Amino acid sequence: MPLSINLTINGGARNVALDDPRVTLLDLLRERLALPGTKKGCDRGQCGACTVLVNGRRVNSCLTLAATLDGAEITTIEGLSNGELHPVQSAFIENDAFQCGYCTPGQIMSAVGLIMEGSAGDDPERIREGMSGNLCRCAAYHGITLAVQEATRRMAENRREDAA
Ligand code: FES
Numbered sequence: 001m002p003l004s005i006n007l008t009i010n011g012g013a014r015n016v017a018l019d020d021p022r023v024t025l026l027d028l029l030r031e032r033l034a035l036p037g038t039k040k041g042c043d044r045g046q047c048g049a050c051t052v053l054v055n056g057r058r059v060n061s062c063l064t065l066a067a068t069l070d071g072a073e074i075t076t077i078e079g080l081s082n083g084e085l086h087p088v089q090s091a092f093i094e095n096d097a098f099q100c101g102y103c104t105p106g107q108i109m110s111a112v113g114l115i116m117e118g119s120a121g122d123d124p125e126r127i128r129e130g131m132s133g134n135l136c137r138c139a140a141y142h143g144i145t146l147a148v149q150e151a152t153r154r155m156a157e158n159r160r161e162d163a164a
């Protein structure tokens with residue numbers, strides 16, 4: 001008998017019937033829910049290409065069983081911009097933080113999660129450490145670190161302006 005779960009995905013409520021309780025969040029997003037922006041790299045928790053936010057925390061969706069997520073709020077790369085590019089997306093473009101782009105959705109989601117965690121600030125060493133679960137075969141790491149630094153500063157500025 002299918003297992004029914006309720007999810008909020010990119011702000012929209014979805015009820016999903018899972019025929020197989022072993023389906024991962026990654027496969028659910030890409031193959032059932034037409035959200036292919038989240039990439040499958042290794043499919044075993046080693047590359048970070050599949051990173052999404054679950055209840056605001058970054059997770060490897062290839063290691064997460066969809067059946068465990070009833071009631072969860074999920075944000076994928078498709079849900080990040082709100083008409084305008086998210087500051088992390090803009091910073092990636094402005095800092096040449098990608099080449100082939102395959103790892104980029106996971107890098108961006110991980111960066112958003114890292115900035116929300118508030119543990120790295122704009123310190124490049126701590127950003128590199130915080131982003132170390134996201135591999136880039138094109139070795140765009142320098143640009144990625146610059147982009148995360150810049151987005152961190154920009155988002156802090158935005159928060160100050162909103163509070164003023
Ligand atoms: S595809 Fe999930 S970590 Fe590589």
Ligand code: FES
Nearest residue numbers: 099101136137138
């Ligand atoms: S930009 Fe090619 S794998 Fe990262």
